[in-house]
Amino acid sequence: MSVPETSPKLDFIREIIADDLVFGKHSTTITRFPPEPNGYLHIGHAKSICLNFGIALENAGIGAKCHLRFDDTNPEKEETEYVESIKADVKWLGFDWGSDLYFASDYFQFFHDCAVHLIREGKAYIEQQSAEEMRVCRGNLNTPGTPSPGRSRSVEENLTLFARMKAGDFKEGACVLRAKIDLASSNMNLRDPVLYRIMHAHHHNTGNAWCIYPMYDFAHPLEDALEHITHSLCTLEFENHRPLYDWFIENCPVPSKPRQIEFARLNLSYTIMSKRKLLELVQGGHVGGWNDPRLPTISGLRRRGYPPAAVVHFCKRVGITKFNGTTDVALLEFDVRDFLNHSAPRRMAVLDPVKVVLTNWAAEPLTVATLANHPQQPEMGEREIPISNEVWIEREDFMEIPEKKFYRLGPDRHVRLKGGHIIRCNGFDKDPNGNIALIHAEILPGTVGADSPAGIECKAAIHWVDVATGLDAEVRIYDRLFTVEDPDSAEGGFMSVLNPDSLKTITAKIEPSLATVDPGFSCQFDRTGYFVADAIDHQPGVKPVFNRTVALRDSWVKKGAR
Ligand code: ATP
Ligand code: MG
Numbered sequence: 001m002s003v004p005e006t007s008p009k010l011d012f013i014r015e016i017i018a019d020d021l022v023f024g025k026h027s028t029t030i031t032r033f034p035p036e037p038n039g040y041l042h043i044g045h046a047k048s049i050c051l052n053f054g055i056a057l058e059n060a061g062i063g064a065k066c067h068l069r070f071d072d073t074n075p076e077k078e079e080t081e082y083v084e085s086i087k088a089d090v091k092w093l094g095f096d097w098g099s100d101l102y103f104a105s106d107y108f109q110f111f112h113d114c115a116v117h118l119i120r121e122g123k124a125y126i127e128q129q130s131a132e133e134m135r136v137c138r139g140n141l142n143t144p145g146t147p148s149p150g151r152s153r154s155v156e157e158n159l160t161l162f163a164r165m166k167a168g169d170f171k172e173g174a175c176v177l178r179a180k181i182d183l184a185s186s187n188m189n190l191r192d193p194v195l196y197r198i199m200h201a202h203h204h205n206t207g208n209a210w211c212i213y214p215m216y217d218f219a220h221p222l223e224d225a226l227e228h229i230t231h232s233l234c235t236l237e238f239e240n241h242r243p244l245y246d247w248f249i250e251n252c253p254v255p256s257k258p259r260q261i262e263f264a265r266l267n268l269s270y271t272i273m274s275k276r277k278l279l280e281l282v283q284g285g286h287v288g289g290w291n292d293p294r295l296p297t298i299s300g301l302r303r304r305g306y307p308p309a310a311v312v313h314f315c316k317r318v319g320i321t322k323f324n325g326t327t328d329v330a331l332l333e334f335d336v337r338d339f340l341n342h343s344a345p346r347r348m349a350v351l352d353p354v355k356v357v358l359t360n361w362a363a364e365p366l367t368v369a370t371l372a373n374h375p376q377q378p379e380m381g382e383r384e385i386p387i388s389n390e391v392w393i394e395r396e397d398f399m400e401i402p403e404k405k406f407y408r409l410g411p412d413r414h415v416r417l418k419g420g421h422i423i424r425c426n427g428f429d430k431d432p433n434g435n436i437a438l439i440h441a442e443i444l445p446g447t448v449g450a451d452s453p454a455g456i457e458c459k460a461a462i463h464w465v466d467v468a469t470g471l472d473a474e475v476r477i478y479d480r481l482f483t484v485e486d487p488d489s490a491e492g493g494f495m496s497v498l499n500p501d502s503l504k505t506i507t508a509k510i511e512p513s514l515a516t517v518d519p520g521f522s523c524q525f526d527r528t529g530y531f532v533a534d535a536i537d538h539q540p541g542v543k544p545v546f547n548r549t550v551a552l553r554d555s556w557v558k559k560g561a562r
Contacts, residue, residue, distance in 0.1 A: 305532025
């Protein structure tokens with residue numbers, strides 16, 4: 001099965017951009033991806049990255065660019081660790097900001113100057129009411145706001161007070177700077193929003209140079225305008241902030257006039273996307289860190305073994321619309337399987353081993369079995385795997401009393417060991433608990449690489465690992481992190497619907513070649529799924545550790561409403 005091609009039809013944002021170019025509104029297009037460095041990026045951000053950097057790439061011929069801008073205007077939540085992880089994630093997805101790397105904190109002086117400009121124009125004033133008083137005086141949808149005494153203060157007085165705010169004369173919360181727009185506006189965002197607040201905090205870039213910090217709504221349009229962004233693409237929740245965005249662009253001394261366009265954010269079933277909630281999972285120890293393979297973070301997906309091309313393809317396929325919805329995570333898994341099916345070499349590993357002893361091995365001892373590295377791609381070559389008289393097979397490949405349509409091993413039945421002999425089971429031992437402990441079988445000489453002899457029914461080939469040369473590996477089997485489709489709306493909160501079985505660690509048997517692969521090596525374990533050597537814990541030749549990227553089939557569908 002292959003993934004349907006993405007439609008060549010332009011989405012509404014690309015249509016707007018194409019029109020602006022045709023009508024000469026701009027000679028090129030400049031977009032930006034503006035993360036706040038207060039957490040790791042998740043797959044929702046990947047959608048925004050693919051959109052913004054994608055548009056730049058598509059228009060590279062006319063000099064289009066996409067800026068990577070860290071929106072680091074809030075000193076309290078930001079850390080350089082996040083800056084580095086964000087850069088690594090954007091690169092991993094295959095995008096390049098070139099020399100266009102910016103930090104909003106480099107514009108603090110400009111924001112300040114714009115604020116002073118607004119004060120001089122009589123369009124901003126110092127507010128000394130408490131946050132609670134301001135909230136009450138702002139009114140509501142049925143009642144216009146009421147002006148506070150500060151609103152009629154003189155320009156001179158406002159300038160002095162603002163200078164004192166900046167100089168650190170006031171405690172946090174003592175006053176703020178507000179825009180003077182419209183207290184009766186039906187859009188609450190226009191009812192004299194706060195522009196600046198006092199925060200006596202150390203900033204990762206500017207240190208202690210500032211103790212007043214701009215609000216996001218004020219800073220963002222100014223950042224865009226300073227960087228000559230043509231189209232500022234954001235998610236739908238900013239739609240009713242757009243009049244405010246435009247007001248700042250109209251009323252501040254900015255060098256360009258960017259246009260804000262909103263699109264629907266990506267939501268995925270069975271997961272959560274808010275950085276605040278992801279941080280809660282990380283800090284609470286519910287997962288192993290920001291790059292835990294169960295998280296929808298880009299670093300989690302990477303460690304899980306998702307190919308970046310599959311993530312990018314998925315983001316394109318989801319498309320850009322104005323309608324919020326939830327995308328089935330199975331769609332993402334489908335893309336991951338599809339990409340890995342083409343690119344991942346095949347290897348053998350037995351996840352739930354039971355031993356088979358081949359009682360007549362001496363009749364035709366084989367020393368190596370030869371297997372293709374990919375069933376459809378001969379250019380990926382072959383490999384030789386040692387084999388001897390004892391092999392591990394998957395417990396589920398044997399049935400004491402075979403069901404209808406079970407074509408694998410059972411008493412007096414035949415099955416082929418991939419790349420090796422057809423074998424016939426002629427007995428088994430059980431342990432005291434009644435589980436199969438050992439299977440006795442014999443090889444059918446002359447069947448390596450040959451059809452089954454007349455009168456022998458052998459419809460299946462199973463994977464195996466040689467007991468003498470196979471190795472133990474730690475294998476991590478991941479399942480969905482939450483048991484319900486929409487964890488955010490769970491009655492007891494998202495923490496109440498964590499899946500207790502989201503991680504199972506097992507000891508599997510692996511073919512010898514797997515022990516020495518590099519961290520990040522991705523392959524299919526024949527018949528079980530796609531696996532990747534863990535980027536952090538896998539030690540080649542010392543301690544093999546593999547993560548299951550995705551099972552071969554969507555087992556969740558079968559499990560149904562669990
Ligand atoms: P979160 O809500 O997860 O904390 P955020 O919006 O606060 O995310 P930012 O760092 O501000 O995170 O996001 C950077 C960019 O990524 C913004 O332009 C934002 O609109 C976009 N973005 C964030 N989440 C999504 C999403 N789920 N789908 C699409 N774009 C998103
Ligand atoms: Mg944000």
